[in-house]
Amino acid sequence: MSTFSSCNQSSMLHGWSTADPMLLSADEWQALRLSLEVALWSLLWNLPVATAVAWLLVRRRFPGRALLDAFAHLPLVLPPVLTGYLLLVLFGARGPIGGWLQRVFGIHLIFTTAGTVLAVAVMTFPLMVRAIRLTLEGIDAGLEEAARTLGAGPVDRFFSITLPLMLPGILAGAVTAFAAGLGEFGAVITFVSNIPGITRTLPLALYTALQTPNGDATAARLAIISFTLGLVGLVLSEWLSRTLRRQLGRGIA
């Protein structure tokens, strides 16, 4: 924890280079790039996992289903700081998973960009599961039965029928999760701290700017970027799911 706070302070001491009020400084660009990168990677990790979990929750009955359901949605209701703390406990250098990852694969998660990706992935996971699940619940399981009688095995059925029909939900969920991932704050700062260029994403940069004397212009620019990205994400997600659903002709099926 001492490294954590010293890191935080040292980065604050760096302060912000004065820049043209309309243009982003190098640090701000860095934060934006890092945010996009982190959100994208966490999205890529989440896609298959969230799809699989949503499918399990909707189409399968098994012991522990309610528990899986609860776990998948937990980050939605827990304080993000708590999620970050739990990640620290589990994935920290001496945590049960983190220690193992370090020993076996040499993967460090704490204070790294990879750790940032993990924190964002965990936080946005429920958003994706929910969106995919909603679509899947709307897909008639009878279509999969029909595919069975036409000779399609389980994997074949999933890829030829279920997945294409889930696509609107998956894409909508992905865009929402990506937009939310850009702005994830609490879990990130708790788990991987606030290191410029490594873990300082947009919201962390915004927070830092607010804590810095004369950081107002920076904060304003970062706020506008964050706001715009979030809004575009939401609109895009809505538009995507509507367009896709229409193209798939799902409404009348």
Place this chain on the structure above:
Amino acid sequence: MLAADVCKQRGDFLCEVAFTSTTPGVTALFGRSGCGKTTTVHMIAGLLRPDRGHIRIDDTVLFDAARGINVPAEERGIGYVFQDSRLFPHLSVRDNLRYGERRARRRPRNLKFTDVVELLGLAALLARRPAGLSGGERQRVAIGRALLAQPRLLLLDEPLASLDGARRGELLPYLEGLRDHFRLPMVYVSHQFEEVLRLAGHVVVMENGRVADQGDVVAVSHSPALRAIVGTESLGAVVEGVAGGADAASGLQEIQVGDGLLLVEAEDLRPGQRMRVQLLARDLILSINAPVGLSVRNSLAGVITRLEADGPKAWLVCTDIGGPRLMVRVTDDARAALALAVGQRVWVLVKAVSLRGHVFSGPASG
């Protein structure tokens, strides 16, 4: 040949069904909604696992609880036409049709894409999406899709139930064509006796999860089990005969039935074709004298074989007309006035316009 002897408990409902159907030809599962018809075909298709019993097609065992055999649905090679068509909404009609065909590479390809498309009149629909199709079109595509998977048995679960009367009439000839063109065994689930009459050879009457009666259409049309389901108003003996040709004066078709000739309305008949007609008991009139001076075109001479009370005020009079038997519903009053009795010679009268003949080219019955 399909042989099924299966049992399934679902909550309070026990479905226990055993029947064999000869192939090729159509076996109808007939009964009210909720009598276990769909449960039965689900078990045959492999979509529902029976608690006990066995299912075989010819020498292939698809399910045998005792021997622990349960071939998965996707490997059974049984086509299924669902009541709600279940077309894949994200695929065009062509890709829906090809879906099963592509996955049937290991089966002998007896049913060709072009033949199926032609028989079902799908050529104009191929590029379209299911969402833009009418109910009848959707069912035709669903039938074509099931056929192209090259099944060894086709299950049709009330394929007409979701259609209105006119669409139903449009689709029935396609089903007759299916039966006559492809020598494919079919199990046809229905609660409309008219469909059974037109399509089926063998009928399994189901009531409350059990087989109440089974036999050919002619025999089943006399069955008390059937009467319990369709009600006395829709009760009527089915007779089979051979088309003789059009009557020059009336334009009606002559059908040789037993010792007599029946004049019916029917289209596109060729002499010698086998016909099936249902004569509703309430439409028939009995006469104890040879009729003279009546507008009725059909009079069939016969002998009363049985009198059966049908409620407090009516009787069912079973009459043998030289082989085939008819059922006539008369009031108690009429029975007394005519002093009807077993062994009596009578004439059965029926208006030609109340009859419609159906060409039936399946295996002979009756």
